[in-house]
Amino acid sequence: MPLRIHPAPAAAERSVRAALHPATAHSPHPLHENRTALAPALPLPVHRLSPVSSPDDSLHARLTGWRFLLERGGKAVGAAETMLTADGWTFSHFLxxxxxxxSERAVRRAESLSATYQPRLLSLPERYMLTLWLHADAAADPAAGSPGPDDLLVPLAPAPPGIAADTAIGTDELVALLTTRLAPA
Structure with a gap:
């Protein structure tokens, strides 16, 4: 079944398009060369997971931004991220x-799953880890919610030691890995 990709807030996409405009170039960064040929695609909400220290902890995630893959000639060559400020959505940085x-590979693989999911990104900064979060409620508000038992998480490469990248696992299984195999000594 196809993934249900919700559109990003219009202001978030506008801020990315404005950042791609040649007049806003700030550095000779390779991604900035021929930026008008870059097209924002595949908007995904980015959520940050609160630290998890025990398998019994309830998971809490909060929306921190929207990430757009930047395509040139149909191939992802970078990404642009936005963040919510007091004045609304604004461009944050290129990646x-x-x-x-x-990310692109994980989304393409997820499109072949038998169930419909809503793709999101879930950041675990304390573990230097990013996952594709396949939210089981495809109709949910993409800005709300936390990983649940019916969701799948796909750790993106490079994943931390002890976590297999590019392999979908259940939320409970990832929490177990985070709290046992990756716990500090």
């Missing part, structure tokens, strides 16, 4: 690196 291709 490159392994999470760009890993």
């Amino acid at each position: 490159e690196g392994p999470y760009v291709s890993s």
